[in-house]
Amino acid sequence: MATLEIKDLHAAVTTDEGSKEILKGVDLTVRSGEIHAIMGPNGSGKSTLSYAIAGHPKYEVTSGEVLLDGENVLDMSVDERARAGLFLAMQYPVEVPGVSMSNFLRSAATSVRGEAPKLRHWVKEVKDEMAKLDISSEFAERSVNEGFSGGEKKRHEILQLALLRPKFAILDETDSGLDVDALRVVSDGVNEYTANNDVGVMLITHYTRILKHIHPDFVHVFAGGRIVESGGKELADELEESGYVKYIEKAGTTAAV
Amino acid sequence: MTVTEENTANTAAAGEAVVPAVSRGERFSSYDVEAFEVPGGREENWRFTPMKRLRGLHNGSAPATGEIKVDADAAPEVRIETVGRDDERLGAAGTPSDRVAAQAYSSFTSATLVTVPKETKASKPTVVRLSGPGEGETAYGHVQVRAEAFAEAAIVLDHVGSGTYADNVEFVIGDGAQLTVVSVHDWADDAVHVSEQHLRLGRDAKLKHIVVTLGGDLVRVSPTATFAGPGGDVDMLGLYFADAGQHQEHRLFVDHAGPNCKSNVLYKGALQGDGAHGVWIGDVLIRAAAEGTETFELNRNLVLTEGARADSVPNLEIETGEIAGAGHASATGRFDDEQLFYLQSRGIEEEQARRLVVRGFFHEILMKIDIPEVRERLEAAIEAELQAIGV
Numbered sequence: 001m002a003t004l005e006i007k008d009l010h011a012a013v014t015t016d017e018g019s020k021e022i023l024k025g026v027d028l029t030v031r032s033g034e035i036h037a038i039m040g041p042n043g044s045g046k047s048t049l050s051y052a053i054a055g056h057p058k059y060e061v062t063s064g065e066v067l068l069d070g071e072n073v074l075d076m077s078v079d080e081r082a083r084a085g086l087f088l089a090m091q092y093p094v095e096v097p098g099v100s101m102s103n104f105l106r107s108a109a110t111s112v113r114g115e116a117p118k119l120r121h122w123v124k125e126v127k128d129e130m131a132k133l134d135i136s137s138e139f140a141e142r143s144v145n146e147g148f149s150g151g152e153k154k155r156h157e158i159l160q161l162a163l164l165r166p167k168f169a170i171l172d173e174t175d176s177g178l179d180v181d182a183l184r185v186v187s188d189g190v191n192e193y194t195a196n197n198d199v200g201v202m203l204i205t206h207y208t209r210i211l212k213h214i215h216p217d218f219v220h221v222f223a224g225g226r227i228v229e230s231g232g233k234e235l236a237d238e239l240e241e242s243g244y245v246k247y248i249e250k251a252g253t254t255a256a257v
Numbered sequence: 258m259t260v261t262e263e264n265t266a267n268t269a270a271a272g273e274a275v276v277p278a279v280s281r282g283e284r285f286s287s288y289d290v291e292a293f294e295v296p297g298g299r300e301e302n303w304r305f306t307p308m309k310r311l312r313g314l315h316n317g318s319a320p321a322t323g324e325i326k327v328d329a330d331a332a333p334e335v336r337i338e339t340v341g342r343d344d345e346r347l348g349a350a351g352t353p354s355d356r357v358a359a360q361a362y363s364s365f366t367s368a369t370l371v372t373v374p375k376e377t378k379a380s381k382p383t384v385v386r387l388s389g390p391g392e393g394e395t396a397y398g399h400v401q402v403r404a405e406a407f408a409e410a411a412i413v414l415d416h417v418g419s420g421t422y423a424d425n426v427e428f429v430i431g432d433g434a435q436l437t438v439v440s441v442h443d444w445a446d447d448a449v450h451v452s453e454q455h456l457r458l459g460r461d462a463k464l465k466h467i468v469v470t471l472g473g474d475l476v477r478v479s480p481t482a483t484f485a486g487p488g489g490d491v492d493m494l495g496l497y498f499a500d501a502g503q504h505q506e507h508r509l510f511v512d513h514a515g516p517n518c519k520s521n522v523l524y525k526g527a528l529q530g531d532g533a534h535g536v537w538i539g540d541v542l543i544r545a546a547a548e549g550t551e552t553f554e555l556n557r558n559l560v561l562t563e564g565a566r567a568d569s570v571p572n573l574e575i576e577t578g579e580i581a582g583a584g585h586a587s588a589t590g591r592f593d594d595e596q597l598f599y600l601q602s603r604g605i606e607e608e609q610a611r612r613l614v615v616r617g618f619f620h621e622i623l624m625k626i627d628i629p630e631v632r633e634r635l636e637a638a639i640e641a642e643l644q645a646i647g648v
Contacts, residue, residue: 054598054602055598055601055602056598057594057598058594077601077607078598078601078602078607079601079602079603079604079605079606079607079610081602082601082602082603082604083604087602088602090599090602093599094595094596094598094599095596096596096599096600096613096614096617097617097618097620097621098616098617098618098619098620098621099613099614099616099617099620103613104600104603104613107600107603107605107609107613108600108603108604108605111603111604111605111606111609112603112604143617143620144599160603164603164604
C-alpha cells in the first residue's frame, strides 16, 4: 500500500518570455489500487501536472509538495523519481536515435530494479509483454521511438509500464491519436497491469472514450490549473453529455487554447 | 532531380554564409611547393586553421628532421612495398591542392605502396601502422593504396605517436574494385598532422573511405574524390571527437566530372572542453558532363560542453539539371534535454543517459565500419573520451 499526495502544487513554465504560472494549487491523493481520471479541456494544465511530478526541466515548481509515502519527490532528480516508483507514460514519447529499444529497456529495468535482470528471463519477459501489446519483435532492434507511428509509440509506453512496474503510473493522454483497435490493445495492457499489481493510476485525458475501457474509481475535472470538481464515474458521463464549458467559465478561464 | 537543403549550421558558432568566390573546380593544384604562395590564414582554404600551430608546414620553415615509421600487418594476398620518389606509379590519384600537401609531395624520401592484386579478395584486413617521428620532430610521407581491377580488400591506416607530419595518401581504385579504407588518427596530444587524401575511382569501382580523428593537437584531413569512369560509388564517412584544445578539421571535396557516379558523405563529430574545435567543409561539384549523378552529404556535430565550437560548411555546386539527386544537410546542436529527460524518466541516471545519447549519435557511423576490430576499438575509444569528462 502506497500513497501519492499532491499538496497545493504550483508550477510555472519557463519560456524565452519569462515564467508563466500554469498549476495554481493542485490537491490530490492517490492510493495503490485506485484509478483517478483527470479530465480537462486543452490548455487546462493537465500535462503540466504530469511533467511537474516527473520533473521535466522546463517546468518549475514554485510551491507545494508531491509526497510518495511521505517523501517529497520534488527533492529528487528525474531518475530518482522513477526509481522511487513513479512512471509517466508520455503524450509525445521522445525519439532517441541510435539507441536500440532493447538496450534502452534493459538499461531502464536495470536502473529501476537495482540490478541487471538475468538475461534469459529478461528476454522471455520482454517477448511476452511485447506479444501482449501486439508489438512485433523487430522493434527490439529499432532505435527508441524513431520512426514509430503514434500508436506504436503508445504501445511502447505501456510496454515500459509493464516492465518497470511502478507504484504509481501517470498516463498522459495515452489515448490521443489511437484508433479503435490500438486503444483497445493499449487499454488491455493497462488493465492487465493494474489487475496484477498494487498500483495507483492517474489517467489524464481529454476525452471520455478511454474510460469505456479503463474504469476509473474517481473522476476529477481539471481547469485553470487546478482540480475544480471531483466525483465518481457519473462525472465522466456528465462531461460526455455537456463538455467542459461550465468549468472553463468557473476557472475564470486562463484555460482553453 | 531533387535538391534538398536542411538547416545549415545552426547554434554553436554557425559559420558565416559562404559564397565561394570561384568554383571549387577552379582550385589550383601542383606537385611543386614553390608554385603555391605561402598562405596567411585569410584564404578560403585556410580560414579556419590556426596557422601558428602548423609549426611551419605551410611556409617552408619546417625541414624534415625525422621519419615516419611504417609497420604493416598485411593480408597474405596484399603486397606492401617501400619505393623511392621516382616510382612512376606515384601521383596517379591526384595532385596536391594546397601548399602543405605540395610541401609533403616535394619533401618525402620514400613512399609506402599497398597493392591488392587484380581479381583478388583479401582474406583479412591489412593494417598499416604509421608512427610519428617523435616529439619535436618533423616528417613528410607518402602512401599509396592500389586496388587493381576487381580486387576486394579492407585497409586500415593507423596513425599514432608524436611529432609533426604532412603527407599525401592516394587511393587508386581500379575498375570494378571494392575497397574499404579506414584512416585512424589516434595521435598523441602533441601531434600535428596535415593530410591530403586523393581518392580516384575507376569504372564501377566502390570505395568506402572512413576517417576517424581522435587524437592530436591539430589534425587536418582533406579527402578529395574523383572518378575516372562512370559507375563509381564512393561513401565518405567520418567520425571525430575533439577534446579541450584540439583542432580537428576535415575538408572534403567530391568532384563529379563524369556521368552516373554516386557519392554519399556522412561525418559526425562530438566536441567537448574549452577550445575544442571541429571544422567540416563539404564541397560537392557536379560538372556539366556529370549527368545521372547522385550525391548526398551530411554533417552533424554534438557540442557536449561549453567552450567547444563546431564550424560546418556544406557547398553544393550544380552545373547540370540532369542528375538523379543531390542534397546536403548540416546541423550542430547540444544535448537534447527532451532525450535526456525521457531516458532519466525511466530511471536511467543522467550520466548514463548522456552516454547512451552520444553512443547513439555515433551508432549510425560505427555500424558502417564493417571491420569488427576497428569498430570495437573505436567504441572503446569513445567510451574513454566520455569517461574523461565524466559525461
